[in-house]
Structures are given as C-alpha cells and as structure tokens.
Amino acid sequence: MSMRTVARTPFPARHELGTGKLHNRYPSIADLEARAYARLPRFAWDYLAGAAGDETGLAHNRSAYDGVGFTPQYLCERRAADTRTTLFGRSFAYPFGVAPVGQSGLVWPRSAEYLAAAAKRADIPFCLSMVATTGIERIGEIAGANAWFQLYPLRDPGVTRSVLQRVRAAGFSALIVTVDTPAGRRTLRDRRNGLSLPPRLSLANIARMFGHPAWLASSAVTGIPRFETLLPYMPKGADATGVIALTQTLIARGIDAKGLEAVRALWDGPMIVKGPLGVEDARVCQAIGIDGLVVSNHGARQSESLVSPLHVLRRIRDAVGESLCVGVDSGVRSGLDIARALALGAQFVLLGRAFMFGVAALGAAGAQHATELLALELEQAMGQFGCFELADLPARLAPDSAAATRIASSRQS
Numbered sequence: 319m320s321m322r323t324v325a326r327t328p329f330p331a332r333h334e335l336g337t338g339k340l341h342n343r344y345p346s347i348a349d350l351e352a353r354a355y356a357r358l359p360r361f362a363w364d365y366l367a368g369a370a371g372d373e374t375g376l377a378h379n380r381s382a383y384d385g386v387g388f389t390p391q392y393l394c395e396r397r398a399a400d401t402r403t404t405l406f407g408r409s410f411a412y413p414f415g416v417a418p419v420g421q422s423g424l425v426w427p428r429s430a431e432y433l434a435a436a437a438k439r440a441d442i443p444f445c446l447s448m449v450a451t452t453g454i455e456r457i458g459e460i461a462g463a464n465a466w467f468q469l470y471p472l473r474d475p476g477v478t479r480s481v482l483q484r485v486r487a488a489g490f491s492a493l494i495v496t497v498d499t500p501a502g503r504r505t506l507r508d509r510r511n512g513l514s515l516p517p518r519l520s521l522a523n524i525a526r527m528f529g530h531p532a533w534l535a536s537s538a539v540t541g542i543p544r545f546e547t548l549l550p551y552m553p554k555g556a557d558a559t560g561v562i563a564l565t566q567t568l569i570a571r572g573i574d575a576k577g578l579e580a581v582r583a584l585w586d587g588p589m590i591v592k593g594p595l596g597v598e599d600a601r602v603c604q605a606i607g608i609d610g611l612v613v614s615n616h617g618a619r620q621s622e623s624l625v626s627p628l629h630v631l632r633r634i635r636d637a638v639g640e641s642l643c644v645g646v647d648s649g650v651r652s653g654l655d656i657a658r659a660l661a662l663g664a665q666f667v668l669l670g671r672a673f674m675f676g677v678a679a680l681g682a683a684g685a686q687h688a689t690e691l692l693a694l695e696l697e698q699a700m701g702q703f704g705c706f707e708l709a710d711l712p713a714r715l716a717p718d719s720a721a722a723t724r725i726a727s728s729r730q731s
C-alpha cells in the first residue's frame with residue numbers, strides 16, 4: 319500500500335471506529351509492539367525500544383500511569399465525547415500527536431511519511447524530528463499545518479535561520495525546541511550493536527537484516543537513510559550520513575536561556591520547549607515568551623534517573639498557570655493513558671514508541687491503526703468515566719490518584 323493511497327482513506331466516523339479487521343488482530347498497542355519485535359532486525363528494535371543506562375526509567379514511566387485511576391459518574395445525561403481541542407491557535411480532532419523520532423528510517427523505511435499521513439488523516443499533530451530521515455519539504459507536502467518541527471539546538475545561528483525559513487515555507491505550524499540532551503547518553507544496547515546510520519555492515523548486522531525480509535525489502539527500495547533536513551549543512555568531506563559528523567559539527571550540547579531567546583527571535587509562530595521537568599526551567603520558558611512545554615524525560619532515553627513527567631506535570635502546570643500550553647510524553651501506550659495525562663493537567667500528549675510500533679508492525683496501515691486505536695480508547699475511557707468534554711477528566715480522577723501524584727511531585731522537584 320503506498321503512502322499516497324493511504325493518505326486518501328478517510329479517518330473512520332465515530333461510530334465506525336474500532337470496526338476494521340485490524341482491531342481484532344491487533345486490539346492494542348501492545349499487540350503492535352509484539353509484531354514490531356518480530357519484524358525488526360535486532361539493532362533496529364533495540365534502537366526503538368531501548369533506553370538509557372539500566373533502562374529502569376522505562377518501568378518508572380509506565381508505573382506512573384498505571385497508578386492513576388478514575389471515579390466514574392454513571393447517573394448523568396449521556397452524549398458522545400467531544401475530543402476536539404485547540405492547541406496553539408489551531409483546532410485538532412484529538413489532544414494527542416506523534417512525538418519526534420530521529421533516525422526514523424532506520425527503524426522502518428518511510429516511517430515519518432506514513433506517520434505524517436496518518437496524523438493528517440486523523441487531524442492530529444505530527445512532529446518531525448530534525449534528525450529524522452525524511453526532510454522538511456517532504457513532510458510539509460504530506461501534513462501541511464498538522465506538522466510541527468522539532469529542532470535540536472544548533473551551533474551556527476545561520477544554520478538555525480536557514481532551517482527555520484524552510485520550516486516556515488513548508489507550512490509547518492509550530493516549532494519545538496528540545497532542551498534535554500545536554501550530555502551524551504548511554505544507550506547500552508546501541509553500543510553493543512555498534513549502531514550507526516547507515517547500519518554498519520558487520521557480519522552480525524548483515525545476518526540480522528537477512529533474517530527480517532520485510533524490513534530488508536522496504537529498505538532496499540528506499541535506499542540508505544540519511545538526515546535529509548541537515549544534508550545541505552554537512553561540512554564538505556564529512557561522512558554525509560554519519561551521526562558522529564552531525565553531533566560534532568552541527569548540534570550544540572544543550573542550550574541556555576539566551577540561546578532559547580535567540581531561537582525565539584528567529585521564529586514568529588508558536589514555540590514549544592520539550593524536556594523541562596522542573597519548575598525553574600518552566601519559569602525561564604515563561605519569562606522569554608515560549609508558548610508551550612512538553613514535560614518529558616525523552617522516553618527514558620537520556621538517563622534512567624530522570625523523574626517521570628507525569629509526577630511533575632501538575633506542579634509545572636500550577637507554576638506557569640494558563641500562560642503556557644502544557645503537554646506531556648514518556649510512557650504513554652494507550653488512549654486510557656492519554657485520559658490519565660489530561661486528568662492530571664496536560665493539555666496535549668505526545669507518543670513516540672507507540673506510533674513507531676504501529677509502523678514497524680504494519681507499515682502505513684500500522685500508522686493509521688495506531689492512531690485509530692488511541693482515538694477509540696480515549697473515547698471509550700471518556701464514555702466510561704462520564705466525561706463528555708476533555709475538560710471533564712480532572713474532576714473524575716480518583717481522590718487517591720490525585721493525592722499520590724501530588725505527593726510524588728512535591729518530593730521529586
């Protein structure tokens with residue numbers, strides 16, 4: 319199925335959500351994850367599913383969600399749940415979107431294109447990573463204003479200016495600056511696999527590729543994945559596809575308030591900062607006129623010791639009030655989790671691995687299916703709890719969930 323064909327299939331009407339065949343074979347993101355595991359060569363699976371250090375951060379992110387429960391209200395007038403929301407001046411059908419994923423073509427060829435098309439179809443945001451293997455212009459064609467662009471701080475302001483001009487010209491509607499990568503990370507599985515882009519052709523990796531014919535066939539068609547957005551800025555003579563060249567020459571180690579202000583001056587649209595976990599950082603963003611935050615620990619990929627975003631979300635929301643639109647990510651695997659995050663104060667939710675599991679499992683159809691699953695689960699959760707507007711969710715939070723989360727937040731920040 320080609321991406322263009324997929325983009326034309328309409329998103330199911332509310333009463334049809336959940337009726338397609340895939341809903342029986344893959345009734346949850348966990349089912350897509352299991353199929354993704356079977357379809358990916360080891361190095362690609364490890365890159366997607368792995369995390370930093372001893373990887374305990376993954377379980378912490380999950381358990382934060384598992385502990386959040388609801389008290390439903392049944393004896394009330396019932397109507398269909400309204401999931402529409404306005405984010406940064408634009409209306410979206412659902413309050414969740416696709417998080418930025420770098421080196422996306424290594425996991426599954428054209429995954430960014432498939433996800434951008436699925437996001438456009440569902441009318442949700444799609445965030446393109448600056449280090450994805452599909453470039454700005456291609457995603458602009460597919461997703462238009464549904465696309466948000468994620469920038470890592472760059473060393474050269476001239477390159478930043480040029481990238482942002484392209485982002486604007488391609489019709490993206492918001493900019494995300496990721497600030498949580500000031501130090502190199504230790505993702506041990508990637509080390510053991512000798513992970514690189516393009517994949518290193520060691521005997522072990524070649525054997526792994528041949529053991530996964532669907533991945534190999536797709537990769538053979540699309541060719542070697544490259545950092546399309548950054549190719550024009552790679553220094554002459556550098557390995558044009560290499561991660562090392564990229565990080566050593568283009569991407570800065572972290573950013574401070576002055577640096578953020580400089581980016582702010584170059585971008586006149588909505589600007590979101592991804593990665594703050596503490597009130598101080600959130601206040602810095604507020605002071606320099608940032609429009610939104612994604613409270614995130616990068617899916618536990620930077621360090622296993624970073625606090626779970628869900629535990630600090632409420633505290634950050636309280637600190638910045640209504641002046642910033644606050645989203646969250648890390649550990650979200652279902653529409654129910656999205657409801658949990660909204661109940662605890664998030665205005666939107668991003669998901670990284672959940673969407674990529676869909677693509678790795680089923681290609682373009684998997685991108686769509688993951689989107690439908692999350693939409694269906696969110697609507698069902700809202701119906702079950704007696705919430706007909708997104709804004710009703712906080713009132714249904716079970717008292718012990720709210721208390722537990724508040725205690726955690728005051729201890730950890």
Ligand SMILES: Cc1cc2nc3c(=O)[nH]c(=O)nc-3n(C[C@H](O)[C@H](O)[C@H](O)COP(=O)(O)O)c2cc1C
Binds near residue numbers: 448615649670672
């Ligand atoms: C394979 C992979 C690559 C990622 N690359 C980026 C990236 O390029 N830029 C970024 O801001 N975040 C990146 N992230 C982090 C995600 O945007 C998001 O914060 C994280 O996946 C959320 O956790 P979840 O996977 O549990 O949903 C990446 C995550 C994964 C899994």
